[in-house]
Amino acid sequence: MxxxxxxxxxxxxxxxxxxxxxxxxxxxxxxxxxxxxxxxxxxxxxxxxxxxxxIALRRRELQLQLALDSAEMGVWEAVLVNGRIVSTTEDARASFLLGRPADQQPSFETFVSRVHPDDRQALSRSVEQAMNPLGEGHLDVEYRVLSGENRPERWIHARARFVDGKDAKRLVGTVRDITAIKDAESQYALLNGELQHRIKNTLAMVSAIASQTLEGEAVLEQRDTFNARLHTLAHAHDLLMGEAQEKGSIREVIETALAPHRTGAAQFDISGPDLPLSPKQTLSLALAIHELATNAAKYGALSLPSGKIVISWDQNANGSEAQAFALRWEEKNGPPVVPPTRSGFGSRLITRVLAADFKGQVTLDYVPVGLVCTLVSRFPVELGA
Known part of the structure; x- marks a missing residue:
């Protein structure tokens, strides 16, 4: 009434x-x-x-709140005047994640004072980029919040969008705690470094044992070949583990395997997209390229100053599922090629191990003008086991 x-x-x-x-x-x-x-x-x-x-608005608000609760995200907003943040607001979870005391009013100055000094410059650059009229208007930055009383230092991932309204310009976004993710990454890097160290020590020990066991002039060439293969394997492991990578880069693998054989950049013509490789593919391709280059240095194109090797690869080379990935090694301007009378370790490695790791087929064509090695797979390289 x-x-x-x-x-x-x-x-x-x-x-x-x-x-x-x-x-x-x-x-x-x-x-x-x-x-x-x-x-x-x-x-x-x-x-x-x-x-x-x-009713629809309340339903969307409920859905949004459920999504934020599930992701453990806080919501914040900053008002800008003349490109400067003049006020900020945040919900309870954002206040907790950003370390604001309950009795302190939110402000940009007090927020910045709690950001780790080493991360403030990156945060400022991200805010400037988000407000740039020529940019995409997005903020995406990770930073550390300084520890408070009885609270450990934490990593924060902030994302926001720049909104140019009629009354004011604003940054509206979310924050979430990624401390556990950062701790896991740090632990992974530590373990990866220790594993890398142990692998190098093991390979060095194997090399020393081989050198002591394979003594004498009669096995000198075999010993050098064994050590060269061992070093190639070690370099391939470096590619996988040096920067805590789970996948190798096909271009890096090829370039690293060819490094000992480069007497001149003009001897190699390398082209193809920089595709990722699985760990098994990284190791087998590195060894295969090493074997091909070693053979070329002894009997093929690399044995002559005029020799040249063309290496190319492509994904979906013919636009069909029948050939999702193809790699080709072609030697030119070398001495006449004669097919080998027996199959050695190198050829077995290339035709069996390399083919299996790429789920494809390898063909070695000993044409008179130079060896041609072709790898064809029906699967994209990143799907290899």
Whole structure:
């Protein structure tokens, strides 16, 4: 009941198979000259669209809140004037993650004071890029929040979008705690470094044992060949583990394997997209390229100053699933090639191990003008086991 004696009531009418209808009634008494109620004036309005919009808004707000709770994200907003942040607001979770005391009003200055000094410059650059009219208007930055009382230092991932409204310009975004992820990355790097150290020590020990065991001029060439293969394997491990990578780069693998054989850059023509390789593919390709280059240095194109080797690869080379990946090694301008009379370790490595790791087939063609090695796989290289 209003002060004027009006009664306002919202009624929901079942739609009978359709959506419900919402009606808003204003009921006002009609009085005579003596003030006695002699009737009622009833005015009704259809407010279905308004109520449906309100219900949809509440539903979206609930969904958003559930998503934020599930991701453990906090929400914040910053108002900008003349490119400078003048005020900030944040929800309870954002305040907790950013380390703001409960009795402290949110402000950009107090927030920055809690950011680790080593991360403040990166944060400032990210904010400037987000506000750049020529940019995409997105902020995506990771930084550390300094520890407070009884609270450890934590890593924060902040994302936001620049909103240019009529009344003000704002940054609206989220924050989440990624400390556990950063700790895991740090632990992984530590373990990876220790593993790399142990592998190098093991390979060095194997090399020393081989040198002591394979003594004498009769096995000198075999010993050098063994050590060269061992060093190639070690370099391939460096590619996988030197920067805590799970995948190798095909270009890096090829370039590293060819490094000992480069007497001149003009001897190699290398082309192809920089595709990722699985760990097994990285090791087998490195050894295969090493074997091909060693053979070329002894008997093929690399044995002559005029010799040249063309290495190329491509993904979806012919646009069909029948050949998702292809790699080709072709020797030119070398001495006449004669097919070998027996199959050695190198050729078995290339035709069996390399083919298996790439789930494909390898062909060695000893054409007179130079050896041609072709690897064809029906699978993209990153799907290799």
């Amino acid at each position: 209003t002060g004027r004696g009006e009664l306002i009531r919202l009624m929901r009418v079942e739609g009978g198979g359709e959506e419900d209808i919402f009606l808003n009634f204003v009921i006002q008494p009609i009085r005579d000259l003596q003030g006695q109620v002699t009737g009622l004036f009833i005015e009704g309005h259809d407010v279905t669209d308004l109520k449906r919009a309100e």
